[in-house]
Amino acid sequence: xxxxxxxxxxxxxxAVTVLPALGVILTRNIIYASIFLVISFSGVAGIFVIxxxxxxxxxxxxxxxxxxxxxxxxxxxxTHNTMxxxxxxxxxxxxxxITGALLVVFLAVLLQTSxxxxxxxxxETTTGELGKLLLNEFVLPFEVVSVLLVAAMIGAIVISREx
Amino acid sequence: MTIGLGHFLALGAVxxxxxxxxxxxxxxxxxxxxxxxxMFNAVNVTLVAFSRFVTPKxxxxxxxxxxxxxxxxxxxxxxxxIIISVYRHRETxxxxxxxxxxx
Numbered sequence: 001x002x003x004x005x006x007x008x009x010x011x012x013x014x015a016v017t018v019l020p021a022l023g024v025i026l027t028r029n030i031i032y033a034s035i036f037l038v039i040s041f042s043g044v045a046g047i048f049v050i051x052x053x054x055x056x057x058x059x060x061x062x063x064x065x066x067x068x069x070x071x072x073x074x075x076x077x078x079t080h081n082t083m084x085x086x087x088x089x090x091x092x093x094x095x096x097x098i099t100g101a102l103l104v105v106f107l108a109v110l111l112q113t114s115x116x117x118x119x120x121x122x123x124e125t126t127t128g129e130l131g132k133l134l135l136n137e138f139v140l141p142f143e144v145v146s147v148l149l150v151a152a153m154i155g156a157i158v159i160s161r162e163x
Numbered sequence: 164m165t166i167g168l169g170h171f172l173a174l175g176a177v178x179x180x181x182x183x184x185x186x187x188x189x190x191x192x193x194x195x196x197x198x199x200x201x202m203f204n205a206v207n208v209t210l211v212a213f214s215r216f217v218t219p220k221x222x223x224x225x226x227x228x229x230x231x232x233x234x235x236x237x238x239x240x241x242x243x244x245i246i247i248s249v250y251r252h253r254e255t256x257x258x259x260x261x262x263x264x265x266x
Contacts, residue, residue, distance in 0.1 A: 010166045014174050021178055021201050025185040030194060037197050044178075044204045051171065051215045053225050060207075063232050068200060068239050075193055075243040079256040088188040089259060095187040099180050106176035111169045115217060122219040133226050145233050152237030160244040162251070 010050060017043030030086045034073050041065040052122040055130055171212035178205035192246045192258045196239060203235040 016039065023036035041064040048057035123129055134142050178201055185198025207228045214224025250256050 004164070007164050007166050010170060014170075017174065018177055018181070021181045024194070024197055024201065025181065025189065030191060033194060033197060037200065040178075040201065041204065044208060047171070047174065047208055048211060050166075051211050052219075053211045053215070053228075056207075056211060056225050056228055059229060059232060063236055064200070064204070068236055071239060071243055072193060072197060072200075075247060078247050079193065079250040086194055087190050089190050092188050095184055099184045099187070102183070103176060103180040106180070107173055110172040110176060115168055115213075117168055117216045118219055120219045122215050123222070126222055126225060129222050130225060130229070133222055134229075138226050141230055145230055148237055149233065152241050156240040156244040159241065160247050 006050070010047075013043055013046040013050065016040075017047060025086075028086050030076055031073075033086050034069065034076060037072065038065050038069045041069060052124070053126060055127040168212055168216040171216075172209060175205045175209035175212065178202075178208065190257050190259055192249075192256050192261070193243070195258060196242050196246070200235060200239065203231060207231055 018040075020036035020039040020043070024033045024040065027033050027036065041060065045057045045060040045065065048054075048060055182198045182201030182205060185201065186195055189195050189198065210224040210228045210231070212224075214222060218224075246256060249261065253260060
């Protein structure tokens with residue numbers, strides 16, 4: 001990854017990811033916050049493309065920007081009477097101090113550890129390999145996750161029923 | 164400038180911290196859920212970055228990310244259903260009003 005064009009693309013995608021994330025928590029309108037969240041999800045999909053995770057980028061757009069964002073917007077619509085304003089509680093300053101300190105610790109640890117990076121080239125297309133992994137090595141989590149999805153679907157329908 | 168593992172890890176750390184601040188500070192329960200989704204995305208970026216730079220031929224990090232996305236979707240669905248149900252009873256989505264368990 002030594003291309004200067006790649007560096008420009010990375011910083012562009014990082015800006016598209018981080019700045020709307022800041023917008024989610026700083027904007028006063030909750031609808032704007034949900035739109036910023038969609039933009040941030042799309043930025044993360046771009047980051048996945050740079051990391052040669054093509055299938056995961058598609059899944060990110062489909063599931064996160066497609067389904068979860070729409071779900072959030074519908075939930076905002078259904079809780080429409082109050083709290084159109086995206087307010088904060090009284091713990092803004094202590095939370096800022098603590099999360100700032102946590103970020104400093106994260107960056108110090110992550111950037112100073114010498115990770116055992118490899119110089120091999122990544123796989124060009126990941127879809128086939130992911131399919132093989134999901135059905136051979138990771139078949140148990142795969143099946144458990146399908147049961148989890150059925151349970152979540154039934155649970156969400158039952159909880160939000162009007163009775 | 165060579166874009167290495169550290170850049171992606173820093174991006175993940177920044178995203179995670181922004182989401183964590185949103186969870187701690189925001190009053191609307193749906194915005195808290197949005198911040199939790201930001202934290203999930205940060206974790207996914209970190210996982211895929213590790214998978215690509217440390218073991219480029221194994222895709223373990225990406226499989227883990229697929230499971231994280233799936234569990235996050237299930238959790239968002241159930242969490243939003245709970246918020247809608249609570250909103251129907253208490254007419255508010257303000258997390259400071261969800262205080263029935265407070266002593």
